[in-house]
Amino acid sequence: MKRRDFLKHITMVSISMPIFIEASLKTDDTDIKTQNIGKKRRFRVKYHFDIKYDEPNFPARLWNPMPYNAPWQNVRILKFNGNYDNFNINDDNSYDVNILYARWNKSNRAKVLDIEMEIETKYREVPLNLIQKASKQNLPIPKEVEKFLEPTEHIPTNGKIAQKAQELTKGIDDRFQKVKAIYDWVTEITFRxxxxxxxxxxxxxxxxESGYFGGKCTDISSLFVALLRVAGVPAREVFGIRLGKSYYSKALGKSDNRGFANISTWQHCRAEYYIPGIGWIPSDPADITKLELVENLKYSDPKVQELKKRYLHSWEMNWVGFNWGRDFVLSPxxxxxxxxxxxxxxxxxxxxxxxxxxxxxxxxxISSQEL
Amino acid sequence: MKRVILIIVTVFSYLQATKIATISIEGMTCPLCATAIKRSLKRCDGVIKAKVRLNTKSAKVEYKESTTEQTLLKAIKRVGYSGKIVSVESMD
Structure with missing residues (x-):
């Protein structure tokens, strides 16, 4: 796929995305944590690559994940340049993951690539009453979503995962109630x-299998996703990166007083589950555990419980998502x-x-400047 | 004299027969596992070449006859994985 096609493609996706419900600000929720819930945010994100190796004379190939476009995140401007010998932007893989690929031939020269994006985001929330209503209808799962019920190498749907999911959802028929039961267990048992x-x-x-539930965001999201798949709820991890300040807690993203942040190590994995009739629902069980660790709070603390309530069906968008690919083959x-x-x-x-x-x-x- | 000894040692090491071991590896989860294993194998005395593949979860190692297969397995273990010799071929 050529660069122009990619840009055309991401614009089309944002126009044709059928399900998005505007975040609703609850009138009884007046604290600072929600003051910017409906506001659009814009970030200028810059990548600088200078590929290094043990020897001076070497070839290199780079595959960089790029954001997808959706109503809650939109790449407004994309620029890049470098001294690569070849490049392409493609989504030629089984999950349609957007990739900027660059290749440098074997040489002594520096291997440099700069990418600049302006990304607009908006708080993403699907109202609980709509999820509950859709779930009660028990509609069939669309064919294109069935893939997110299947196991992958790291997300098995048999053995102890299957046993645990069956135990947690025993006697529950409603899909969303199953999600809640699994979410409650995962957020309580796991820790960062x-x-x-x-x-x-x-x-x-x-x-x-190890019974050790300590991990980070991909570990916790993957456990959540695997259990949901066994319970018959399509689910996937969503890989992305934090872009700046969280209005809820510094533990979930921060920037300096001018809105700048070095985000080179701020990659963060979230999750989504699918309820037919309403679509993909955002969730983030791992950030519950991060809040507990960084702010030294107990699971029962009201601030943790409030975030847990929100992150069953929303994402604060000081983050941008790249893709939901697991165990797949890149192109080239x-x-x-x-x-x-x-x-x-x-x-x-x-x-x-x-x-x-x-x-x-x-x-x-990787740096981010909030605009 | 020193120079003569050095030449003899060098020639001897070139003449020494080599072997190729195929090793199956458990515990690999991502491409970085392959890099860690390859680098650990290449640090062993006598290892000439090592190729590690994530898709087959295996390594092909070319090494001098004086190096034992146990040395290779230890190198894999040192970085947190477990290896099993599948086959060894002599290259003389």
Whole structure:
């Protein structure tokens, strides 16, 4: 897919997206946490790549995840340039993940790419009463969504995952009630383990089989997604990056007093589940655990419980989503595949993947300026 | 004299037979696992070449006869994975 086609494609997606309900500000909710709930936010996001390797003379290939367009997030401007020998923008993979690909031939010269985007976001919430109403209708799951009921290598739907999902949803017929039962359990049993590298590998099988429920956002979201799939609710992780200040807590995103933030390590995985008749619903069980850890709060704390209530069906949009691909093959095909997830830039020198968890060695920087 | 010894050692090491081991690896979850294993294998004395593949969860290692398969498995274990020798071929 050429750059022009990509831009055409993302514009079309934003026009044709059928289901989006404006965030509603509750009149009894007057605290500072919600003061900007209906406001559009704009961020100028800049990537700078200067690919490094142990030897001076090397080739390199880079696959960078790009945001998708939707009513709650829109790439208004996209510019990029660099000294690559070849590039393309494509979504040629099984999850239609948008990728900016660049290739540098073997040489001694620096390998540089700059990307600049202006991204507009809007608080995303699907009202509970509409979800409940749609769920009660028990409509069939559309064919194009059935894929999100299937297992992947890291999201199994058998063994202990299946046992736990059956135990949690025993006697519940309504899809949304199943989601709530699973969400309650996941948010309570999991905790943020700061020792986990990056966002975690999102290995739901390992988590449930080991009985160790410490992890980071991909681990916690993957557990949530795997349990929902077993319960017959289509679900997926959504990989993206925080862009700036959260109005709810500094734990969930911050910036300096001019709205600037170095976001190189701010990748964050959220989740979505699907209720026929209303569509994909945003959720973020992992940020409940981050709030607990960073603010040193108990699960029962009112601030944690309030966020838990919100993140069953909303996202604060100081974040932009890239994709929901799991265990898939990038295009052009890398030497190493399938890729577990694409929330970070991915690059290879010959058959070696560069360490995307350490931006300074890779190397890349990502910054965001709220406008 | 030192120069002669150095030449003999170099020639001997080139003449030494090499082997290729295919190793299946457990615990790989992402491309970075492949990089970590490859680098650990290449740090072993006697390893000439190592290729690690995520899709097959396996490694192909070319090494000098003086290096043991146990050394290769230890190198894999050192970075948190477990390896099993599938086959060893002599390349002489």
């Amino acid at each position: 383990d700061p020792k986990v590298i990056g966002c975690g590998t999102g290995d739901a099988k390992k988590m449930i 095909k890398p030497e190493q595949f399938p890729i577990n997830m694409l929330g970070y830039p991915y690059a290879e020198v010959d058959d070696e993947a560069l360490n995307y968890y350490v931006p300074s060695s890779f190397s890349y920087t």
